[in-house]
Amino acid sequence: MKKLPTSIADFQQLRSQGYIYADNTELIHQLVKQEKRCFLSRPRRFGKSLLVSALENILKGRRELFEGLWIDGSDHDWSPRPVVKLSMDSVKTMSAKRLEKNIIDKLQIFAESEQLPPLKGRKPSIVFESLILKLRDKHKPKGADVFSGQKVAVLIDEYDAPITHVIADPALAEECLAVLNEFYGVLKTASDRLGFIFVAGVTKYDHASIFSALDHLDDLTLNERYSSICGFKVEEFGDLFSEHLENILEQFVDSGQLPVGSAANNLREAIVERYDGYSWDGKTKILNPWSVLKCLSDKKFKNYWSMTGAPTFLVDLVKERVKNFGFEKEKFTLSDESNALNLDDLDPIILLFQSGYLTIKRTEHKGDWRYLLGFPNMEVIAAMAPPLLLGESLAGDISLATTEAKAMRRCLIDRDAFGFQKACESFLGLLPQAGILPHDAYYHNIMIMALLFSGQELSSESAAAWGRRGIHFKAKETGDEYIIELKHLNIQDDASRETKKRKKKSRPCVEAEIKKLVDESLKQVMDQMEENLHMKRFPGADDRIWKAAIVFMSGGGVAAAFEEASNRPLVNAARKTAKDIGSSPLEPTNGSNKGI
Numbered sequence: 269m270k271k272l273p274t275s276i277a278d279f280q281q282l283r284s285q286g287y288i289y290a291d292n293t294e295l296i297h298q299l300v301k302q303e304k305r306c307f308l309s310r311p312r313r314f315g316k317s318l319l320v321s322a323l324e325n326i327l328k329g330r331r332e333l334f335e336g337l338w339i340d341g342s343d344h345d346w347s348p349r350p351v352v353k354l355s356m357d358s359v360k361t362m363s364a365k366r367l368e369k370n371i372i373d374k375l376q377i378f379a380e381s382e383q384l385p386p387l388k389g390r391k392p393s394i395v396f397e398s399l400i401l402k403l404r405d406k407h408k409p410k411g412a413d414v415f416s417g418q419k420v421a422v423l424i425d426e427y428d429a430p431i432t433h434v435i436a437d438p439a440l441a442e443e444c445l446a447v448l449n450e451f452y453g454v455l456k457t458a459s460d461r462l463g464f465i466f467v468a469g470v471t472k473y474d475h476a477s478i479f480s481a482l483d484h485l486d487d488l489t490l491n492e493r494y495s496s497i498c499g500f501k502v503e504e505f506g507d508l509f510s511e512h513l514e515n516i517l518e519q520f521v522d523s524g525q526l527p528v529g530s531a532a533n534n535l536r537e538a539i540v541e542r543y544d545g546y547s548w549d550g551k552t553k554i555l556n557p558w559s560v561l562k563c564l565s566d567k568k569f570k571n572y573w574s575m576t577g578a579p580t581f582l583v584d585l586v587k588e589r590v591k592n593f594g595f596e597k598e599k600f601t602l603s604d605e606s607n608a609l610n611l612d613d614l615d616p617i618i619l620l621f622q623s624g625y626l627t628i629k630r631t632e633h634k635g636d637w638r639y640l641l642g643f644p645n646m647e648v649i650a651a652m653a654p655p656l657l658l659g660e661s662l663a664g665d666i667s668l669a670t671t672e673a674k675a676m677r678r679c680l681i682d683r684d685a686f687g688f689q690k691a692c693e694s695f696l697g698l699l700p701q702a703g704i705l706p707h708d709a710y711y712h713n714i715m716i717m718a719l720l721f722s723g724q725e726l727s728s729e730s731a732a733a734w735g736r737r738g739i740h741f742k743a744k745e746t747g748d749e750y751i752i753e754l755k756h757l758n759i760q761d762d763a764s765r766e767t768k769k770r771k772k773k774s775r776p777c778v779e780a781e782i783k784k785l786v787d788e789s790l791k792q793v794m795d796q797m798e799e800n801l802h803m804k805r806f807p808g809a810d811d812r813i814w815k816a817a818i819v820f821m822s823g824g825g826v827a828a829a830f831e832e833a834s835n836r837p838l839v840n841a842a843r844k845t846a847k848d849i850g851s852s853p854l855e856p857t858n859g860s861n862k863g864i
Contacts (some may be wrong), residue, residue: 277317293339311624313558315498330739357426364443419463428469452481499554545644574651657713698699793817
């Protein structure tokens with residue numbers, strides 16, 4: 269059984285030591301054969317470094333490493349070529365001067381590895397040009413004139429890392445930007461000595477900033493032909509990892525992460541559900557390679573990719589600059605003219621997309637190409653939803669939250685008020701200090717988060733079309749429409765006002781009054797929905813429409829009522845209220861009101 273290539277970014281090591289490799293050499297061959305000068309943006313830990321390493325080995329003619337892969341049987345010319353390969357990820361950016369020194373040091377180290385004489389120059393750009401000339405001369409045929417050397421290929425990985433490291437410090441970022449503009453400008457000024465060029469990074473900056481020195485490169489980021497050049501395609505995942513899926517299935521079942529009796533195919537589907545969803549063309553679906561490999565290696569479902577880089581800066585930027593931020597499907601759009609980042613005016617949506625927190629759901633052409641964006645998968649939602657919606661993180665394992673969220677959605681679809689109450693209380697128990705913001709908006713966000721965690725895609729109208737606190741979704745299972753209205757009830761304050769006139773009162777009497785308050789609140793919400801005529805927003809709908817009124821109580825309890833509706837007058841509507849629940853709202857499930 270081949271080994272899992274977790275944290276392996278060196279192609280020679282991967283191939284010589286028996287690691288799994290998703291063969292994308294046909295795409296690489298197309299780039300090299302066409303002598304492309306290109307740029308690619310992909311999120312962190314998405315296989316960019318391994319791609320650059322594979323390119324290096326192909327260009328250096330190391331055919332033995334590609335035995336059995338597509339390119340080995342192609343017409344590729346395996347003649348070795350001079351290659352400059354640099355990774356900017358380790359270049360420190362404490363000041364512009366320090367950045368210049370670190371770049372020069374990196375170039376000198378590379379020259380030594382190629383057995384070249386020391387490079388001269390005080391500026392990174394001058395040292396870079398010197399390196400290109402010396403490497404070309406080293407590879408020129410004997411007796412040839414100085415202009416006959418082979419053209420040098422240049423591979424630059426994480427080209428944007430020096431700026432990304434200091435993006436939260438605009439002044440320092442601007443200083444370092446000038447250094448990098450001059451350095452990368454060599455790729456244009458020395459183009460007559462250069463052949464194949466490949467520059468990779470997370471962020472694409474616009475032509476007014478760092479990318480001005482690279483604007484002659486062909487941007488492959490949204491090119492449909494190269495959409496799967498990094499990561500694992502969903503359709504190839506099962507074959508690539510079939511032995512591993514069989515081997516670790518028992519551990520997933522024994523740990524309770526999969527039901528007893530599950531097959532390897534169930535595990536494959538569970539991994540795909542959690543970690544797929546990425547697309548750069550709106551068609552080809554890509555799994556997050558880092559999360560998949562870590563999940564298979566650790567035999568646990570965790571948010572591996574999101575844990576490698578805290579999105580604090582992103583969250584703060586979104587809160588500052590995006591009004592009415594929503595988690596609805598296809599909430600945001602990009603165009604060909606607006607998919608690059610401007611350092612002077614950071615666009616949170618572009619940054620979320622380039623960083624991997626948003627992905628392309630579909631494309632459309634209306635004069636120009638537009639890309640409709642959404643959140644790719646459960647892992648990303650789990651990373652972004654709590655801090656954006658609640659300002660905090662989950663207290664428990666995301667798997668528990670997902671399980672309770674799916675139970676909540678199932679009960680909504682089944683109109684099971686009692687089951688919904690229990691599942692919702694359990695979900696609330698996973699949110700630390702969940703009662704610190706006791707108002708409607710807080711619980712509205714909790715319901716949005718629960719629906720997202722359950723795998724439900726919310727409609728694009730849900731943020732505004734159903735009133736200030738409404739949520740709308742269409743159940744995948746039945747096609748029925750659901751409109752949810754929520755209300756927070758400060759049960760302790762309301763109950764104390766009701767009982768203030770009497771000095772003592774038995775618990776049954778207090779519970780009866782609380783039930784009365786809850787029932788009145790449910791009726792009030794239902795009546796308000798009817799008054800707002802929400803149903804008229806579904807002209808000609810054939811599927812059933814359900815109204816759900818949910819009341820959250822500050823003590824941790826939940827009550828719900830469901831009512832069928834249609835565009836026509838309500839007929840034979842059945843309502844389940846707190847009186848029908850069968851247990852006191854003051855008695856949530858064991859441990860479910862932790863932190864409430």
